[in-house]
Amino acid sequence: MNALAGGGSFVSLPALIAAGVPPVQANASSTVALFPGGIASAWAYRDGLGPVGSVSLRALTIATLCGGFAGAILLLCTSSAAFSFVLPWLLLIATLALAFGRRLGEALRARWHIHGHAVLAVQFALGVYGGYFGGAVGIMMIAMWGLLDSRDLKSLNAPRTLLVSAANAVAVLTFVVAHAVHWPETLAMLVAAIVGGYGGAQIGRRASPVVIRAGTLLATSCITLAFFVRTYAPALLH
Template identity: 60%
Template sequence: MGDAPFLLLAGVLAGGMNALAGGGSFVSLPALIGAGVPSVSANATSTVALFPGGLASTWVYRDGLTGVCGVPLAPVALVSLAGGLAGSLLLLWTPAALFDQVLPWLLLVATIMLAFGRRIGPALRARVRAGLPTILGLQFLLGIYGGYFGGAVGLMMMAVWSILDGAEVKALNAPRTLMVSAANGIAVLSFIVAGAVAWTACLLVGLGAVAGGWCGAHVGRTLPPAVVRAGTLLLAAGTTVAFFVRAYG
């Protein structure tokens, strides 16, 4: 309980980040590991803790919910659920030592996609037209990523969607919060059934995340997209470097 203020604050920051652009696990996961939770359990605990905050953000953004890359919400949500289930089971079967080695690379992929996705998007769209199978297939893979790792899955979704559709990051916030909640929702059930959640830490981070998610969604509706993008990218890059040092330093 000596870590309670630290975990509450981490939850507020993570919930706010998830509401603004995603990437809240860049805060909550290191905080949980720093509080002594083993890495696999910390990842599961982070997913469960941030889930209610994601729902709060989705409710705030409900008026902006539209399809993804021209595809209606329902099929995208269904494949997100299926991917989230597959990814969560994969995480539960992954040894902690292996996950510690993989984690920095997952963070790096998310950071690169956030940083350069908008640059490669126009060139890709000029050569390839993404149809329904491509969009749903990519979303299924994103669901697996979300269920397995959770960290920055919202950033990954927006990076991929912006490559395929060219939409501005801010306009993708509403469907992003819904799809992350779909993938995480089924993962939450898996982690609870498997007993992988550190509940005391989870409740502390979760309480903070609800407050942060609600406030962050309201701020995100008015904050300039460039500010949201720059702040998230800086934090993502810093966290990625820190985890590479932790794993290989």
């Protein structure tokens, strides 16, 4: 999912919670588990790496790394109860980004153009989101870059994959140092994510975008609804 359209955490995070991992630690473990898959996808897309408009890839990477570290620290400072409360809303934001992010980016691109300094500021904010949760952050990056770069959006997949991995890289280091990772579950998911990350990038070169989009949106919408029911239904029943 991450290699094809984003949203892989919609699968990994609920699976870890269902396995009994507390929500904050499940989110940290999910980030660690999906990280090698993201690196594999970035390697598969390496031929397309380059600047985004007038902004160098190095500057974007630095902004993303700083934001990713801040987001990871913010997650570690969040209690499990607070994260459980906000998680359905994070999933909803990610689902809406997957559903409408590209269309919104195209609509904004037709009306506005932003400068490189503004892109770096937004990239830092997306890095924070990526380090904290990260669902559909790649789609958000592409939508924002569309205001700067007139290239075909598909050609932005390579920098998107690399910078999502950059946010995850600094978050992974932070979570490991903080002992926030549940290793048995994480290692099992990590091995499969490496295969899926590389294989997904290869499938993405050939598969129908319509089929990929429909399948991704169906999965993310159902999971988001399930978490809203899980979190808020008990309170409503009482």
